[in-house]
Amino acid sequence: MATVQKDVVSFQHVSKVFNGETIALSDFNLSIDEGEFLSFLGPSGCGKSTALRLVAGLGNATQGTVKVFNEPPKQIVQNTNDIAFVFQDANLLPWRTVLDNVLLPLELRGGNKKEQKKEAIRVLEMVGLKEHVKAYPRQLSGGMKMRVSIARALAAKPKMLLMDEPFGALDEITRQTLQLELLDIWKKEDMTILFVTHNVFEAVFLSTRIAVMSARPGRLSSTIDVELPFPRQLSIRTNQKFTDYVDVASDSLENSSEQRELV
Amino acid sequence: MSMPSVEVVKNHEHIKKTEEKKQNSFFAKFKQIYLGPIIAFVVFIAIWQAVPLLLGLKHYILPKPTDVVSAAIEDWHLLWPAVQITVVESVVGFLVSAVVGILVSILLATSKILERSIYPYAIILQTIPVVAVAPIVVIWFGAGYNSIVVISFLIGFFPVISNTLMGLNSVDKNMDELFTLYNASKWQRMWKLRLPAALPYMMAGLKISCTLSIVGAIVGEYIAGIGGGKGGLGYSITVAAIQVKTSYLFACGIAAAILGIGFYLLVSLFANLMLRSWHESAMKVDK
Ligand SMILES: Nc1ncnc2c1ncn2[C@@H]1O[C@H](COP(=O)(O)OP(=O)(O)O)[C@@H](O)[C@H]1O
Ligand SMILES: [Mg+2]
Numbered sequence: 001m002a003t004v005q006k007d008v009v010s011f012q013h014v015s016k017v018f019n020g021e022t023i024a025l026s027d028f029n030l031s032i033d034e035g036e037f038l039s040f041l042g043p044s045g046c047g048k049s050t051a052l053r054l055v056a057g058l059g060n061a062t063q064g065t066v067k068v069f070n071e072p073p074k075q076i077v078q079n080t081n082d083i084a085f086v087f088q089d090a091n092l093l094p095w096r097t098v099l100d101n102v103l104l105p106l107e108l109r110g111g112n113k114k115e116q117k118k119e120a121i122r123v124l125e126m127v128g129l130k131e132h133v134k135a136y137p138r139q140l141s142g143g144m145k146m147r148v149s150i151a152r153a154l155a156a157k158p159k160m161l162l163m164d165e166p167f168g169a170l171d172e173i174t175r176q177t178l179q180l181e182l183l184d185i186w187k188k189e190d191m192t193i194l195f196v197t198h199n200v201f202e203a204v205f206l207s208t209r210i211a212v213m214s215a216r217p218g219r220l221s222s223t224i225d226v227e228l229p230f231p232r233q234l235s236i237r238t239n240q241k242f243t244d245y246v247d248v249a250s251d252s253l254e255n256s257s258e259q260r261e262l263v
Numbered sequence: 264m265s266m267p268s269v270e271v272v273k274n275h276e277h278i279k280k281t282e283e284k285k286q287n288s289f290f291a292k293f294k295q296i297y298l299g300p301i302i303a304f305v306v307f308i309a310i311w312q313a314v315p316l317l318l319g320l321k322h323y324i325l326p327k328p329t330d331v332v333s334a335a336i337e338d339w340h341l342l343w344p345a346v347q348i349t350v351v352e353s354v355v356g357f358l359v360s361a362v363v364g365i366l367v368s369i370l371l372a373t374s375k376i377l378e379r380s381i382y383p384y385a386i387i388l389q390t391i392p393v394v395a396v397a398p399i400v401v402i403w404f405g406a407g408y409n410s411i412v413v414i415s416f417l418i419g420f421f422p423v424i425s426n427t428l429m430g431l432n433s434v435d436k437n438m439d440e441l442f443t444l445y446n447a448s449k450w451q452r453m454w455k456l457r458l459p460a461a462l463p464y465m466m467a468g469l470k471i472s473c474t475l476s477i478v479g480a481i482v483g484e485y486i487a488g489i490g491g492g493k494g495g496l497g498y499s500i501t502v503a504a505i506q507v508k509t510s511y512l513f514a515c516g517i518a519a520a521i522l523g524i525g526f527y528l529l530v531s532l533f534a535n536l537m538l539r540s541w542h543e544s545a546m547k548v549d550k
Contacts, residue, residue, distance in 0.1 A: 056444060057444075058440055058443065058444070077443075077444055077446060078446050079446075083444070084444075085440075085441070085444050087437050087441070089437070091435075091437045091438060091441055093438065093456070093459070095459045095460075095462070104441075104445070104455070105445045107455070108442070108445040108446070108447045108451055108455070109445065109446075156445075
């Protein structure tokens with residue numbers, strides 16, 4: 001294995017204020033290494049999406065600096081395919097077929113059409129949708145739409161995948177399947193994943209590290225290293241170590257919300 | 264383990280039901296949708312036929328349906344060419360308003376400054392009654408065909424612009440950000456995101472515009488006359504009115520109505536074809 005690059009993402013004293021009044025993030029500090037699966041865990045409104053969007057260059061920090069691969073995020077987005085973003089609702093273009101949706105990022109970057117198609121088919125195969133390339137988004141279930149969305153993100157071969165509550169709207173069974181598939185993809189494609197969730201079980205199951213956040217103002221309250229071995233199976237959920245991590249994360253969440261009440 | 268067998272039974276019942284349904288569905292649908300309007304139509308025609316007879320009205324005050332039909336047959340050699348001329352004028356007027364409307368919308372949508380400075384005038388222009396400016400059009404473009412097409416265009420143009428522009432500006436925020444993340448250029452955004460997203464709005468605009476373009480052509484004919492060659496429906500109507508050929512006047516009016524409905528159905532068909540792949544969103548706009 002090649003040497004792991006340190007600090008592929010770094011937040012330094014980052015704060016983000018909306019409209020001069022809503023403090024979404026306050027003195028936020030965090031460094032993320034290459035290959036991590038890091039989850040932002042916290043109650044809604046604590047600034048998880050805001051943090052993730054800053055990494056994608058969607059918006060600017062009010063104070064402090066965010067760097068991705070040691071550069072300003074906007075630069076990375078403009079010049080490379082290194083970052084891909086998966087939105088909560090699959091965010092597919094309704095007038096494009098599955099294949100054409102996945103082709104979109106490749107089309108926008110330009111290049112050889114044949115190779116683009118080969119790449120699109122490869123990622124669609126990876127998410128198990130090869131049979132549905134000609135379908136339109138309205139013909140797909142929520143889980144399938146999310147798979148297309150993930151395939152689209154993977155199509156441009158990003159080094160980093162940002163996911164904002166991607167499984168939040170799915171039923172439990174579909175969510176579990178997609179969690180397993182995501183872990184597979186993470187290993188296969190050798191990526192760093194930043195994952196937003198408010199679900200403690202999901203965070204523990206997926207992550208190598210959890211960043212627990214508290215609300216009002218949005219802060220990082222603690223980070224938890226999850227030292228459970230990979231590959232992880234669903235059965236791990238009944239494992240003592242797993243439940244211990246869930247307890248630790250839940251406690252951390254509760255503490256952070258108590259703090260909020262004291263303020 | 265009993266689950267599958269239950270499903271099989273259900274399936275059988277289901278098949279039976281659908282078979283029964285198929286036999287009944289035609290009559291059921293016919294009764295539900297068409298029977299009412301047909302009865303209403305027959306009753307309406309019957310009353311119309313009866314009233315002039317009962318009240319002893321002269322045919323030049325209120326012609327009976329039979330008078331209208333015989334007038335249409337008698338003067339078919341006048342009516343049919345008039346219809347053809349009006350069709351050509353309104354189709355050309357409509358096509359020009361569609362093309363110009365869509366192009367202007369795209370132009371305005373590419374620049375917020377342009378849109379903010381020009382669109383208000385488009386709205387003000389729209390509130391000026393076309394009938395009032397029509398004589399100016401005739402002075403500029405001469406009596407006849409050209410002026411009529413311009414008037415038809417002026418009436419049909421605005422719904423295309425306002426709807427298309429609304430569509431181009433209604434792009435979902437997340438989709439817009441997706442394009443930002445892939446560093447899409449302004450024109451990529453226009454072709455691959457804004458225009459397809461605006462398509463349902465655009466089609467709604469075209470549907471409004473097509474009936475208006477017929478109104479425009481007929482009004483244009485009232486004012487701009489014939490200018491050489493034969494006149495269209497509007498011209499026939501003015502002539503018939505002067506000669507008090509009331510039955511023929513009715514026939515012209517009905518012909519114009521049929522023209523409007525036909526044109527609307529044609530454009531609707533085209534709209535549905537264009538939106539076939541994602542009628543979900545098409546329906547959102549239509550309602
Ligand atoms: N574009 C915006 N304009 C104004 N306020 C915003 C905007 N985006 C987020 N906020 C506010 O910032 C806070 C954090 O939001 P967000 O990052 O979406 O939280 P989370 O994703 O953890 O639920 C919330 O109070 C939210 O109302
Ligand atoms: Mg959020």
